[in-house]
Amino acid sequence: MTIKAKMPLSKTIALVAHDNKKKDMLEWVMYNKGSLSKHKICATGTTGGLIEEALNIKVNCFKSGPYGGDQQIGAGIANGEIDILIFFWDPLTQLPHDPDVKALLRIAAVWNIPVACDRASADFIISSDLIHREYERDVPNLSGHMNRLKK
Numbered sequence: 001m002t003i004k005a006k007m008p009l010s011k012t013i014a015l016v017a018h019d020n021k022k023k024d025m026l027e028w029v030m031y032n033k034g035s036l037s038k039h040k041i042c043a044t045g046t047t048g049g050l051i052e053e054a055l056n057i058k059v060n061c062f063k064s065g066p067y068g069g070d071q072q073i074g075a076g077i078a079n080g081e082i083d084i085l086i087f088f089w090d091p092l093t094q095l096p097h098d099p100d101v102k103a104l105l106r107i108a109a110v111w112n113i114p115v116a117c118d119r120a121s122a123d124f125i126i127s128s129d130l131i132h133r134e135y136e137r138d139v140p141n142l143s144g145h146m147n148r149l150k151k
């Protein structure tokens with residue numbers, strides 16, 4: 001059971017990159033600076049600091065990923081405060097906070113937000129017509145869930 005949530009004109013985009021992917025992320029944000037500047041940007045700590053420096057824009061920086069930043073972004077998604085996740089995670093390195101990485105990807109799928117895990121998909125999202133307009137997306141209907149449990 002789902003209900004509709006409004007995707008606002010100005011989206012809140014979360015940017016996250018693992019260390020081996022930070023160069024990719026910086027190149028991507030520099031290339032897309034024009035589009036990104038129309039939206040609110042948040043990020044895990046180190047990624048966000050690098051983006052602020054590179055683009056000279058304000059980034060709402062959470063804690064560094066391994067210190068809870070992934071979980072803070074996950075909470076933002078569950079609270080309806082984050083509309084899009086661009087997460088260049090590293091598929092070739094074991095990380096101590098792997099459970100947090102999985103949890104972030106999971107909660108993004110639960111809340112049906114657009115997620116890009118590499119530059120090719122990030123390009124699709126940023127060049128989509130939907131990035132420039134309001135639209136509705138399905139989100140879980142929690143009251144339906146509570147009612148089912150009561151039966």
Ligand SMILES: O=C(CO)COP(=O)(O)O
Pocket residue numbers: 016017018019043044045046047048063064065066069070097101
């Ligand atoms: O580890 C991360 C995501 O899992 C990213 O965190 P930082 O941006 O702080 O490096």
